[in-house]
Structures are given as C-alpha cells and as structure tokens.
C-alpha cells in the first residue's frame with residue numbers, strides 16, 4: 001500500500017538523506033577475526049547466563065564484516081541514499097588505547113569506499129555500546145573520567161583517517177540506554193564503589209565530556225564535518241491536566257532528552273530537575289567544561305521510536321523527590337503506553353520483545369516541534385533511528401523469502417507522513433534512518449526481536465527484502481522534491 005499523503009504539496013526537501021542504520025556488534029560477526037579484541041558485549045553475551053534471554057551472541061551475527069559489499073549494494077539497489085554504521089573500537093584499538101590495528105582501519109576504508117562507489121552517503125558512529133573490555137576492567141569504563149582521554153584518542157585516529165570521505169558523524173549512541181547498563185553484572189566485571197543508582201549518572205557525565213572532546217577534535221581537523229550525539233527518549237504526553245502531571249512531564253524531559261540535549265545545545269549544563277539530583281554527588285561542570293560541552297552538535301540526532309503518557313506517582317511528586325528509597329527516585333515520574341488509548345498498536349501487547357515501543361506516529365509532529373523549539377538545532381533535526389519490531393516475526397525461526405510486514409510498513413508510512421506534516425509546518429527535518437538495515441543481534445533480546453527492513457536467513461546468510469523496505473523507499477521516490 002503506497003503512502004498517499006493528504007496534501008500532495010508536502011515534500012521532503014532536496015538534500016534529504018534517507019537510509020538505514022546498523023551497529024558493529026549487532027551485525028558484523030567476525031568476533032575473533034583480524035585482530036578484534038573483546039568488548040563488554042562479548043562477556044555479557046558469552047559469560048553471563050541469560051543476560052541475553054536466548055543466550056545468543058554476536059560472534060557471527062549477519063556476517064556483515066565479510067558481506068558488507070553485498071549489503072551496501074542492496075541498499076543502493078533499493079534506492080536509499082544513506083548507510084549509517086558504527087565502528088568497532090576494539091577492532092581499531094584492541095587495547096582500548098595504544099597500538100592501532102591497521103587491518104581494522106583498512107576494513108572500514110573499504111566499507112566507506114564501497115558506499116561512495118555506489119553513491120550511498122556513508123555515516124559513522126564512533127561508539128554504539130561495544131566498549132573495549134580492557135577499558136572496563138582497567139578503570140571501570142564509563143564510570144571513570146579516564147574514559148574521556150581514551151575516547152578522544154580513539155576519535156582522533158578515526159577522524160584523521162576518514163574525515164575526507166565521511167562527512168556525517170555521530171559520537172555516541174544513546175547514552176541514556178548504555179549508561180543504564182551500569183551497574184554491569186557483578187562477578188563478571190571490575191566493580192567500583194559508586195552506589196548502583198548513581199552509576200548511570202557518572203557514566204553520563206563522562207559521556208558528555210568525552211563527546212564534547214571528540215567533537216572538538218573532529219571540527220578542528222575539518223570544520224565542515226557534521227558531528228552530533230545520538231539522543232533518545234520519546235514524546236511525553238501529559239496524562240491529565242493536573243499540575244502534578246505537568247510537573248511529571250517536565251521532570252521526564254529533564255531526565256531523558258534533557259539529560260544530554262540541554263548540555264549540548266543549551267549552554268553546557270544539565271537541566272534543572274536532573275541538576276538538582278546529580279549535584280548531590282557529582283561536582284557541577286566548571287565554566288570551562290560548560291564552554292567545552294556547549295554547542296557540540298551540528299544537528300539534533302534523535303532515535304525517536306515512540307511516545308509515552310507521563311504522570312505523577314500516586315504518592316505525589318514531592319514525596320518522591322525527597323525520598324531516596326522511593327522506587328521512582330530520582331527521576332520521579334511514571335509512564336505508560338496504554339492510557340485512554342484505543343487506537344495505538346501498543347508495544348507490550350503487540351510485542352513482548354520491545355515493550356517500550358508504541359506505534360505512536362500520531363505524536364510525531366508534536367515531538368518534532370518540541371525538539372526544534374527547545375533545542376533549536378542550527379543544522380536541523382534527523383531521525384537517526386526509527387522502526388518497530390513486527391510481533392509475528394518474532395515467533396518464527398525462519399521467515400519465508402517474501403516477507404510481508406504490514407505493521408512495520410504502516411509504521412513507516414504513517415511516520416513519514418507525520419514528518420511531511422511537520423516539515424510543512426516549518427520544522428527543519430534533514431534526514432531519516434530506518435532501524436534497521438536487517439534483523440540483527442538485538443542486544444539482550446538476541447535474535448528473537450526483529451527490527452529489520454530485510455530478513456536474513458542466519459544459516460545461509462542470505463538476505464531478503466521485506467515489504468516494508470519498498471514502502472520506506474517509495475515514500476521518497478514519490479515525495480522527495482525534484
């Protein structure tokens with residue numbers, strides 16, 4: 001069912017980039033090849049029982065390390081103009097810092113050159129959660145300020161190597177999510193004395209400093225690069241018009257998008273409600289650090305999958321903000337997918353694998369307006385990941401070679417129409433990346449949750465387009481300004 005929008009004058013602007021995204025550990029495989037050293041995810045998947053519900057690993061994944069040429073050719077054949085991938089830090093620097101693995105750099109050279117050969121814009125993310133294991137076990141990874149120097153050094157090597165060929169960069173993918181991995185499972189990783197509930201905020205603190213330092217390295221090398229951090233969260237719908245729920249919404253923005261977006265876009269410091277909490281244990285950013293962090297994103301890159309209804313806890317917000325043992329402390333807001341909602345295809349009911357995700361595309365215009373108004377990104381907004389897991393696919397080990405995925409198709413259709421509406425209302429949206437290039441290693445869900453616009457037979461490593469792949473690209477074939 002091709003997308004047919006309500007107003008035929010709605011268009012994606014000429015230079016719009018439209019593509020797909022993937023990430024190193026989720027798709028590459030070749031875990032022990034060509035000098036790659038382990039990342040924390042090799043331990044999480046191999047050694048920690050049931051950390052991945054299916055006890056699967058990324059050892060082979062989609063074999064993308066060897067089949068990247070075919071993968072890029074398929075993107076080009078589909079008619080997409082962008083491929084976004086992440087670089088494996090522990091391939092390039094097996095020891096986290098120190099000796100460089102030239103084979104890994106040569107590999108990514110070829111990935112990038114293949115994109116260029118096929119007329120596909122390459123976009124690269126420096127860090128998509130696969131921290132070199134050695135850095136976790138030497139000093140606690142992102143919990144230590146030592147990570148800043150190592151990340152900056154890694155960024156410098158990568159920017160120097162590729163800056164003439166790759167113009168779109170993302171430093172760090174979704175710090176809210178990977179900082180939430182902390183505390184890592186006890187007994188498998190070096191532990192620190194930082195209390196568990198605070199660990200993710202230490203991680204976030206260092207992630208901001210590392211991101212900012214990397215940004216400046218890239219820009220001083222080549223000021224025309226577009227470099228940004230990938231944000232995530234969701235649109236926050238106030239459940240009732242009570243003042244408590246209004247406050248809950250404000251707190252939710254501050255503890256999600258605001259955590260990283262306010263520092264990067266609005267002066268280098270944390271938003272109010274988060275700041276009140278983290279400064280009970282973290283030193284505030286110095287003026288120098290704020291100056292370093294402020295303005296370190298050229299676009300607002302948001303992995304905007306979903307929306308949530310936000311409401312105050314039953315016991316009231318003030319009780320919660322004062323009580324460290326309150327289950328909702330420190331964020332102190334509640335959220336649900338299902339309130340007064342008869343028409344969304346709701347995440348938890350539709351798909352137990354991604355309960356955090358609603359097909360809530362009707363809120364996308366409001367979400368885009370909110371991003372533009374609050375963070376006012378000079379280079380516009382990009383939806384750097386969006387997609388949905390199709391529930392019936394999760395139940396099947398092998399899919400037929402012709403895969404129709406009506407829920408995902410509808411999601412992309414409705415979402416892209418919502419973007420067209422927002423653009424027609426003056427929001428500057430510059431690109432979209434579908435998550436994902438194909439079904440892949442979905443972190444703690446293993447291969448059981450499928451986000452791809454392509455299906456991969458993991459035995460033969462044969463790839464098959466799903467119907468949604470054609471629906472997605474067709475929207476641009478029809479509605480891209482000529």
Ligand code: PNW
Nearest residue numbers: 023173174177232233356385435442451
């Ligand atoms: C993103 N949430 O993760 C990641 O960047 C991808 O690696 C991942 O495969 C994809 O989404 C699908 O899950 C998220 O709880 C995980 O809001 C969880 C959330 C958001 C994004």
